[in-house]
Amino acid sequence: MFRDLSRPIETGMPTYPGDPDVTLAPDATHEEDGYATSELRTGTHAGTHVDAPRHTLPEGESIDERAVGEFAFDARLVDLRPLEPREAITAEELPEPNVLDPAVDLLVFRTGWAAHWGTDRYRDHPYLTAGAARRCQKLGVGVGLDTFGPDPTPPGSAKTTGPSRETEPEGTPAHDALLSDSLPIVENLCGLDGLPAGFRLYAFPLRLRGADGSPVRAVAEWEG
Template identity: 45%
Template sequence: MRVTRIVDLSRPIGPGTQAFPGDRAPELTRSATLAEEGYNSTELHMSTHNGTHADAPFHFLADGARVDELPLELFTGRAVVADVRGRGDRSPIAAADLGPWRGRFVPGAVVLLHTGWSAHYGTDRYFDHPYLAGDAARMLVDAGVRTIGIDAPSPDETPFGAHPGSGWDTHLAVLGAGGTIIENLCGLELLDFPDPWFSAFPLRLDSGDGAPVRAVAMRWSADG
């Protein structure tokens, strides 16, 4: 078997990275230059939840596993891309909406929610994204799914401005089961091949509640 295509599903990290309400955007400062020190080096200050990143159970649970304690198997696997595009602002994705893919929700599967909302990245509307309803999150967890990704800032409704949000049902369901959530994905519309293999390994941050990832999807083909 060999990889014949790799699709980058990650947002770049920099001053233009759109931050979750209450977080600061990343700051990059040149700490050394070729002209002065003979090499280039950059200092980075950022939230563990900037850009495309993984949430660990400790993000919401005091006794939850840190990102460096999670099994690496959570961050790679065969992806099930659920196309739930065409929804209105702040609309819920219910368990019934995932019916067409339900037979593929098995232990080890990575469920990627393709809302199409990455098109609004960089605008306030990005935070008015569709979200995964609690019944849908519990259905996935009951089926053995422990990794969920979304092309939006959160699988739960995001509090923003006049919108208070609806709680953290999906985070609590998935992280409470020892799973992980990959947020701020992009490029899911490029996955036009069957059974993509997903990979999004986080930085091994000590005792982290989350960490940046380089999320990619790969197409495999038999040699010859």
């Protein structure tokens, strides 16, 4: 069985605060030109996408320097629900090294925040603590998330109801920990409800020369 876990790329879609807006508009039309083409303007981290180490590490690999086979994953779903807005996900909530199948190379975290896509609340997603990121390093696994990313996102205009932001880490420590070991980060996944505990996840990026990330068509596959 297959399931698309990707966000549609469309004009005005949500983007991380400060990232470029996305527009998808006609360029040539059947009526005027006899054929159709479109113009797409987007950042490299719009919608469902994968981060390259260069995203937060100046000397890190770019997306086109990674072998294409590194974007086909043996994934394990980790259901963390219910979670509060901006709740910290600790190492204790992740699998222990001795119980995780050695074949697994991606943990997909279901936080429930996919339901808030398109609202200010989506910014108030849970995030990984430094200890959780180190656990992933020890496991040798990357992460997939139904959120903007593994680190906190600046809140929107709506009042934040979660824990005090004074306790949140600054910068991108979870990104840095994972990307420093070339562990993949797949962000803004959707459609995680009803997936089996184990599945294949394909998240092939565009071959963007020297880029720090790329939108992907994330697809889950499992035996029905």
